[in-house]
Amino acid sequence: MGYETGIGLYKVILKEVKESEGIFRKAAVLLRRLAVRPTIFQDGNHRVAWMATVTFLNNNGKTTWTDDSEAIYTFIKDVPCYSIEQIAWWLENGPQTEASHESP
Numbered sequence: 001m002g003y004e005t006g007i008g009l010y011k012v013i014l015k016e017v018k019e020s021e022g023i024f025r026k027a028a029v030l031l032r033r034l035a036v037r038p039t040i041f042q043d044g045n046h047r048v049a050w051m052a053t054v055t056f057l058n059n060n061g062k063t064t065w066t067d068d069s070e071a072i073y074t075f076i077k078d079v080p081c082y083s084i085e086q087i088a089w090w091l092e093n094g095p096q097t098e099a100s101h102e103s104p
Helices: 010-021 024-036 045-059 069-077 084-093
Strands: none
Touching: 010 024, 010 045, 024 045, 024 069
16 A cells, blocks of 8 residues: 555644544544545545544544444445535434434
């Protein structure tokens, strides 16, 4: 596994995370930025993004709503389609429905 853009992008991502408000929003920024192009690594970005996000949440005393690998895989593959607010909601609460969440 080699670098696609280099480690400099990681520093930019960390700055964005630090500037965000709230643990789940910070985690959402981390997840989206690590998983979506431009990416740091040539391969494995979704897996790295998920593990970094889970580790970040755990280190801050939080967890995601599920450990179901199928639900996680489905969400991670579609993460470019979601806003930071939608990702933060999913990490904390699970899939959005019209009844459960009108607007982030």
